[in-house]
Amino acid sequence: MTAKRKKLILVGNGMAGVRVIEHLLKLAPEAYEITIFGSEPYPNYNRIMLSSVLAGGASLDEIVINDLEWYRSFNITLYTGHTVTSIDTAAHRVYTDQGITAEYDELILATGSNPFMLPIPGAEKEGVIAFRDIKDTQIMQDVSQKYTKALVIGGGLLGLEAARGLLHLGMNVSVVHIHEYIMERQLDESASRMLRGELEAQGMRFLLKKQSEAILGKKRVKGLLFADGETAEADLIVMAVGIKPNVELARSSGIEVSRGIVVNDYMETNLPGIYAVGECAEHRGIAYGLVAPLYEQGAVLAKRLAGVPTEGYAGSVTSTKLKVSGVDVFSAGQYNEQPGTKALRFQDETEGVYKKLVISGDKLVGAVLFGDTNDGAELFSMIKKGENIKGREKELLLGVPADALASPKGNRLEGMADDEIICGCNGVTKGTIANAITSGGCTSALQIKSCTKASASCGGCKPLVEGLLQLYAGEAAVTVKEGICGCTTLGRDEIVAEIKRMKLTTVREVMHVLDWSNEEGCPKCRPSLNYYLGMLWPEEYVDENESRYTNERYHANIQKDGTYSVVPRIYGGVTSPADLIKIAEVAVKYDVPLVKFTGGQRLDLLGVKKEDLPKMWEELDMPSGHAYGKTLRTVKTCVGSTYCRFGTQDAMGMGIRLEKAFERMNAPGKVKLAVSGCPRNCAEATIKDFGIVAIDGGWELHIGGNGGVHVRATDLLCVVKTDDEVLEWASAFLQYYRENAGWNERTAQWVERVGLESIKQALESREERLALMERIQKALSLTTDPWKQIVNTPELRKNFEPISLPETV
Numbered sequence: 069m070t071a072k073r074k075k076l077i078l079v080g081n082g083m084a085g086v087r088v089i090e091h092l093l094k095l096a097p098e099a100y101e102i103t104i105f106g107s108e109p110y111p112n113y114n115r116i117m118l119s120s121v122l123a124g125g126a127s128l129d130e131i132v133i134n135d136l137e138w139y140r141s142f143n144i145t146l147y148t149g150h151t152v153t154s155i156d157t158a159a160h161r162v163y164t165d166q167g168i169t170a171e172y173d174e175l176i177l178a179t180g181s182n183p184f185m186l187p188i189p190g191a192e193k194e195g196v197i198a199f200r201d202i203k204d205t206q207i208m209q210d211v212s213q214k215y216t217k218a219l220v221i222g223g224g225l226l227g228l229e230a231a232r233g234l235l236h237l238g239m240n241v242s243v244v245h246i247h248e249y250i251m252e253r254q255l256d257e258s259a260s261r262m263l264r265g266e267l268e269a270q271g272m273r274f275l276l277k278k279q280s281e282a283i284l285g286k287k288r289v290k291g292l293l294f295a296d297g298e299t300a301e302a303d304l305i306v307m308a309v310g311i312k313p314n315v316e317l318a319r320s321s322g323i324e325v326s327r328g329i330v331v332n333d334y335m336e337t338n339l340p341g342i343y344a345v346g347e348c349a350e351h352r353g354i355a356y357g358l359v360a361p362l363y364e365q366g367a368v369l370a371k372r373l374a375g376v377p378t379e380g381y382a383g384s385v386t387s388t389k390l391k392v393s394g395v396d397v398f399s400a401g402q403y404n405e406q407p408g409t410k411a412l413r414f415q416d417e418t419e420g421v422y423k424k425l426v427i428s429g430d431k432l433v434g435a436v437l438f439g440d441t442n443d444g445a446e447l448f449s450m451i452k453k454g455e456n457i458k459g460r461e462k463e464l465l466l467g468v469p470a471d472a473l474a475s476p477k478g479n480r481l482e483g484m485a486d487d488e489i490i491c492g493c494n495g496v497t498k499g500t501i502a503n504a505i506t507s508g509g510c511t512s513a514l515q516i517k518s519c520t521k522a523s524a525s526c527g528g529c530k531p532l533v534e535g536l537l538q539l540y541a542g543e544a545a546v547t548v549k550e551g552i553c554g555c556t557t558l559g560r561d562e563i564v565a566e567i568k569r570m571k572l573t574t575v576r577e578v579m580h581v582l583d584w585s586n587e588e589g590c591p592k593c594r595p596s597l598n599y600y601l602g603m604l605w606p607e608e609y610v611d612e613n614e615s616r617y618t619n620e621r622y623h624a625n626i627q628k629d630g631t632y633s634v635v636p637r638i639y640g641g642v643t644s645p646a647d648l649i650k651i652a653e654v655a656v657k658y659d660v661p662l663v664k665f666t667g668g669q670r671l672d673l674l675g676v677k678k679e680d681l682p683k684m685w686e687e688l689d690m691p692s693g694h695a696y697g698k699t700l701r702t703v704k705t706c707v708g709s710t711y712c713r714f715g716t717q718d719a720m721g722m723g724i725r726l727e728k729a730f731e732r733m734n735a736p737g738k739v740k741l742a743v744s745g746c747p748r749n750c751a752e753a754t755i756k757d758f759g760i761v762a763i764d765g766g767w768e769l770h771i772g773g774n775g776g777v778h779v780r781a782t783d784l785l786c787v788v789k790t791d792d793e794v795l796e797w798a799s800a801f802l803q804y805y806r807e808n809a810g811w812n813e814r815t816a817q818w819v820e821r822v823g824l825e826s827i828k829q830a831l832e833s834r835e836e837r838l839a840l841m842e843r844i845q846k847a848l849s850l851t852t853d854p855w856k857q858i859v860n861t862p863e864l865r866k867n868f869e870p871i872s873l874p875e876t877v
């Protein structure tokens with residue numbers, strides 16, 4: 069005779085609670101008769117992915133973790149749309165708002181958190197919401213159809229992800245933040261400022277050091293009043309100022325509650341047979357608000373309920389990754405220095421990369437990464453393990469060597485225990501991934517994602533997943549091309565081929581015909597399609613300004629304080645007293661706070677107000693230096709044979725000729741050139757996209773170089789004799805890059821990907837070079853100077869006028 073199953077009730081059909089059930093069904097499938105109550109009218113879904121739904125990266129169907137069939141298949145009784153309103157802890161019964169009573173032997177409370185809503189006058193008005201569930205997400209999607217102005221209160225992870233989603237939905241979005249810098253709970257000031265710059269470039273605005281005082285409007289929200297008396301207009305206000313554990317049910321039932329429901333290391337409350345897990349639980353004084361620790365708690369509780377020995381839950385070190393496309397931010401552990409810790413920093417503002425490691429004794433205790441987060445998962449693993457990093461500090465700061473992941477020497481992944489979590493967002497262990505590869509036949513990261521969900525949310529674990537793939541699949545591992553973004557499964561080459569084959573002519577048409585999952589596209593695909601269309605149809609295509617980033621829309625670089633910079637073109641870095649006087653006069657007239665020489669030998673006028681830009685360009689009457697955007701930036705030169713006693717060729721003359729030939733060239737990535745007058749190479753031509761070095765009787769042409777974080781020296785393409793040949797090869801190379809690289813791929817990455825030999829082969833024939841040269845000349849002949857165009861077009865000038873907020877709304 070089989071033993072009678074005990075009755076287990078789970079209150080809260082969310083991520084943490086259902087995770088316990090999933091584990092339990094594996095450990096003791098026959099032990100319990102399970103009933104689940106959930107207030108929301110859905111099966112269990114991945115709350116994390118709501119940000120992706122809002123930003124167009126996933127549909128609601130795609131975020132369901134367990135569909136209704138899953139509950140049926142395990143004989144789980146599920147009550148969706150039922151809120152448990154009270155617990156009779158003596159009679160072991162729960163009661164719901166829909167009149168259901170159920171009995172339990174064991175009870176799990178996994179009621180999550182409630183968003184914290186600022187208790188300010190007007191908070192109850194229509195159009196004031198939180199961002200917590202499917203309902204909130206749908207409201208934002210609906211509101212964006214009718215209204216344009218959104219304010220998000222709170223510049224934390226949730227607020228920024230909400231703001232990014234609202235931008236994607238076409239709203240004008242400002243983030244209202246109480247502190248001087250955003251994400252202060254996860255980032256230090258430097259990383260935060262760089263993040264803000266990136267988000268501003270994507271169109272997000274910030275109102276910092278603002279204390280919200282009241283919500284304005286009659287029935288529906290009209291705006292927000294701040295403590296300093298200023299106001300801002302709004303059709304929608306999203307509050308993202310933190311969460312508080314949902315403990316009312318526990319408190320009213322006599323269960324011990326502090327900030328959260330107080331539990332011990334086995335997730336037991338003070339009452340026997342009642343457990344708490346997830347955001348509602350408080351363990352050793354901490355209530356966590358991220359999935360990874362909640363899943364760790366869930367694994368412990370499942371063992372406890374299954375009678376499997378467990379050491380208990382000892383608390384978690386946490387890491388976060390902002391899920392905003394085009395912005396990489398990672399933070400883990402103790403991210404700010406404290407007494408007794410030391411910090412190592414690396415910052416490259418030209419490439420937008422910042423890294424900080426916080427070290428205590430010989431151990432890594434915290435890390436902040438911005439711009440390049442590839443090492444995040446690896447650093448986080450070291451922090452969690454308390455690994456001794458003595459002697460390796462600088463190596464870790466400058467990048468975890470790739471072979472540390474999978475090589476027998478590094479052995480890091482090999483040495484990991486099977487139950488160690490690789491993907492925190494989805495609670496996927498090393499053992500599960502290893503099994504998917506060795507027994508499940510997965511040979512690509514994409515297959516592992518669909519088999520196990522590892523890397524399906526924030527993507528922070530992808531390097532570790534790829535490392536495991538190398539470790540277990542070895543040579544069988546294949547790199548499967550992923551779509552250019554979440555809106556499509558098509559890669560760059562397929563898209564370009566289809567645009568050509570079907571003669572597609574607009575961004576919208578491409579997205580429609582090629583079956584984009586999100587009809588509006590996203591910040592990743594829209595600019596790339598805009599580029600491919602312009603590159604393929606230079607004569608017919610009308611550039612889509614709205615598919616470009618802010619810097620390119622305003623033809624100026626937005627600075628961290630919201631001002632802009634003006635960089636006129638100075639061909640080959642060679643100027644004249646007359647031009648210098650003109651620049652100086654404009655700088656004085658418009659009160660430019662800083663004038664600086666750039667690394668590319670130009671003059672940068674910094675701190676310019678947006679409304680002054682057209683007037684300054686008009687008065688300068690010089691071409692744009694294109695110090696923004698994916699275009700030819702600069703051609704740096706040395707003085708060459710004109711003045712230098714070592715010079716063998718006229719470097720300045722060649723630089724000026726090249727810059728005049730390729731100015732205004734749109735490209736997949738920014739392009740920098742340099743010309744040195746002899747092999748001493750004072751112009752640093754061998755770290756440029758196209759570098760020209762004079763030798764006796766000719767020129768060496770080098771390609772694919774890069775400065776910045778990942779320094780790459782160029783490869784020698786060929787040696788030529790005449791100046792005309794330099795122009796021919798440069799034209800052919802640049803056009804071949806324009807036609808074949810992926811959008812946002814710099815020449816250095818592209819040369820590495822396709823290989824030097826393939827480029828040499830493609831450019832070998834003179835006939836082909838001349839054909840490429842003809843195509844680039846055609847494309848360049850159709851471009852105009854953007855500043856001139858704006859200055860002479862009243863409609864375009866209007867975009868630069870200041871926006872004035874009314875005093876009251």
Ligand SMILES: Cc1cc2nc3c(=O)[nH]c(=O)nc-3n(C[C@H](O)[C@H](O)[C@H](O)COP(=O)(O)OP(=O)(O)OC[C@H]3O[C@@H](n4cnc5c(N)ncnc54)[C@H](O)[C@@H]3O)c2cc1C
Nearest residue numbers: 080082083084106107115151152179180346347357358359
């Ligand atoms: C937009 C968004 C993005 C996020 N992104 C990330 C991320 O990238 N990484 C990360 O780690 N974390 C992220 N989080 C946080 C993460 O989603 C939460 O930590 C996690 O969902 C908490 O799980 P939980 O089960 O404790 O609570 P929940 O998922 O909130 O589940 C609790 C459930 O219980 C129900 N409930 C409450 N009371 C009752 C009751 N009395 N009766 C019946 N049902 C009840 C609630 O309706 C809810 O469905 C994000 C959160 C949001 C909102």
Ligand SMILES: NC(=O)c1ccc[n+]([C@@H]2O[C@H](COP(=O)([O-])OP(=O)(O)OC[C@H]3O[C@@H](n4cnc5c(N)ncnc54)[C@H](O)[C@@H]3O)[C@@H](O)[C@H]2O)c1
Nearest residue numbers: 222223224225226227244245246308309310357389390391
């Ligand atoms: N990518 C991720 O990991 C991710 C994404 C979304 C949400 N989450 C989680 O969801 C939970 C909620 O996120 P959150 O961002 O709301 O919480 P949070 O507590 O991390 O951040 C809230 C932010 O709001 C600011 N704030 C507080 N009062 C304010 C006020 N009156 N005006 C303006 N700003 C104010 C705070 O300074 C803080 O930066 C957190 O646990 C978070 O970790 C995580």
Ligand code: SF4
Nearest residue numbers: 706712715745746750
């Ligand atoms: S690269 Fe040669 S020519 Fe140019 S400045 Fe240096 S030494 Fe002179």
Ligand code: FES
Nearest residue numbers: 491493525526527
């Ligand atoms: S850690 Fe976020 S998807 Fe894996």
